[in-house]
Amino acid sequence: xxxxxxxxxxxxxxxxxxxxxxxxxxxxxxxxxxxxxxxxxxxxxxxxxxxxxxxxxxxxxxxxxxxxxxxxxxxxxxxxxxxxxxxxxxxxxxxxxxxxxxxxxxxxxxxxxxxxxxxxxxxxxxxxxxxxxxxxxxxxxxxxxxxxxxxxxxxxxxxxxxxxxxxxxxxxxxxxxxxxxxxxxxxxxxxxxxxxxxxxxxxxxxxxxxxxxxxxxxxxxxxxxxxxxxxxxxxxxxxxxxxxxxxxxxxxxxxxxxxxxxxxxxxxxxxxxxxxxxxxxxxxxxxxxxxxxxxxxxxxxxxxxxxxxxxxxxxxxx
Ligand SMILES: O=C(O)CCC(=O)C(=O)O
Numbered sequence: 001x002x003x004x005x006x007x008x009x010x011x012x013x014x015x016x017x018x019x020x021x022x023x024x025x026x027x028x029x030x031x032x033x034x035x036x037x038x039x040x041x042x043x044x045x046x047x048x049x050x051x052x053x054x055x056x057x058x059x060x061x062x063x064x065x066x067x068x069x070x071x072x073x074x075x076x077x078x079x080x081x082x083x084x085x086x087x088x089x090x091x092x093x094x095x096x097x098x099x100x101x102x103x104x105x106x107x108x109x110x111x112x113x114x115x116x117x118x119x120x121x122x123x124x125x126x127x128x129x130x131x132x133x134x135x136x137x138x139x140x141x142x143x144x145x146x147x148x149x150x151x152x153x154x155x156x157x158x159x160x161x162x163x164x165x166x167x168x169x170x171x172x173x174x175x176x177x178x179x180x181x182x183x184x185x186x187x188x189x190x191x192x193x194x195x196x197x198x199x200x201x202x203x204x205x206x207x208x209x210x211x212x213x214x215x216x217x218x219x220x221x222x223x224x225x226x227x228x229x230x231x232x233x234x235x236x237x238x239x240x241x242x243x244x245x246x247x248x249x250x251x252x253x254x255x256x257x258x259x260x261x262x263x264x265x266x267x268x269x270x271x272x273x274x275x276x277x278x279x280x281x282x283x284x285x286x287x288x289x290x291x292x293x294x295x296x297x298x299x300x301x302x303x304x305x306x307x308x309x310x311x312x313x314x315x316x317x318x
Contacts, residue, residue: 001288004076005083013084014296016158018193024076025141025188034143034187036067037211041098053100055112060226061096061213063234068096071141071213073242079286080192081217085137086295087280090247092136092218093226099152099210102203111200112152117160117168118195130165132196134296136218140183140191143211147184150205154183154191154212160198171198220247220268220277240278249276274305 002010009019025033044050044058062069071077072091081089099112117132126133146153157179163171182202183191195216204210218224230246238246249255249267257265257272267276274280283294284303293299 001290002083002293003079003283003286003288005080009080010083010298013192013194017161017197018156018158018191020183020185020189020191021077022185022189024074024190027188030143030188032067033071033141033213034211036065037096037098037143037213040064040068040096053103055100056096056098058096058098059093062091062094062215063227063230064096068213069242071139071215072245073239075286077139077190077192078241079283081137081139082279082283083294084134084192084296085217085219086300087277087283088220089217089245089279090220090224091245092216092222092224094213094215095226097210097212097214099201099204101207101209102205106203108203108205110203112203113201115155115198115200117198120168120196123196124165131163132161132194134161134194134196135222136195136216138191138193138195139215139217140193141213141215142183142185142189142191143187143213144208145187146189146210146212147186148206148208151184151208152204152206152210153202155180155200155202156183156193157181157198161194161196163198168198217245220244221266240275241282244277244279 005013012019040058040061041056043064044056045052045054050056058064062072072094102108118138119136120132123132123135126135140154145151157171157175158181160168160171185191216225224247227247230248235243235246235248254260254273255267257263257267257270259272265272267273271277284292287293291299292303
């Protein structure tokens with residue numbers, strides 16, 4: 001069974017491609033994270049010599065501040081991410097996004113981030129029918145109030161992750177503007193989404209700075225993209241689950257497993273030391289009774305544990 005995600009949420013994710021959870025963060029948490037973003041932005045502007053009116057998208061942004069990093073493994077949202085992606089995951093990248101109010105000379109129709117499907121070209125060929133796979137999954141955290149009229153928001157086209165390559169190439173000719181959904185949510189809300197949806201960002205026509213954090217989760221057998229390896233000191237002071245999500249293994253002595261000569265197994269793929277993937281035990285402790293249901297919300301036919309052996313070993317005879 002799933003840990004937290006309901007059947008209705010799974011259906012939404014497998015139909016529209018996103019679910020919205022309003023007010024996940026309490027007001028004081030929003031304030032704390034908002035202040036942390038301000039601190040990070042001031043630091044980055046100074047270090048990169050950037051003027052105050054320039055928008056920022058700070059890659060690997062989670063690690064710039066512990067209060068932002070806490071978004072990586074909040075048990076409520078992490079449970080849902082595991083329900084969708086399974087436990088063999090880590091963080092691919094994170095972006096702290098800050099969109100400034102438009103200046104008087106800016107074009108109010110110009111999107112600060114244009115329409116796109118994430119990694120359309122990079123993922124090409126990974127499915128037989130051309131629809132985009134869910135090998136990367138995003139949690140968008142809305143830290144400023146996105147329900148304020150005119151505030152910069154994420155726009156998505158529900159279901160567009162299922163489009164064929166031809167539809168992806170021609171959508172501008174036939175899109176119905178009514179099919180576009182604007183994520184107008186209060187501060188502290190989250191969107192769990194397939195980033196292969198067609199999406200973009202509206203201009204900021206308010207006087208308030210837009211703040212959002214996008215956190216990507218991907219299987220451990222896919223390399224991260226906003227970093228190669230995280231700072232060893234950060235890993236050393238992190239909990240086991242956070243260490244996994246930061247891309248580290250519990251037992252770095254045996255990255256190819258315990259029997260390198262006869263049975264080399266990248267521990268990012270097939271672990272023989274469950275301490276390398278503490279998220280598995282974490283998830284199993286929390287899951288409702290019954291067969292585990294994680295992995296795009298459709299479940300798996302069986303689970304492996306220490307001493308796992310294949311049991312179906314008979315050749316069927318006519
Ligand atoms: O800022 C947003 O709401 C969306 C960011 C985005 O386009 C992305 O993460 O690919």
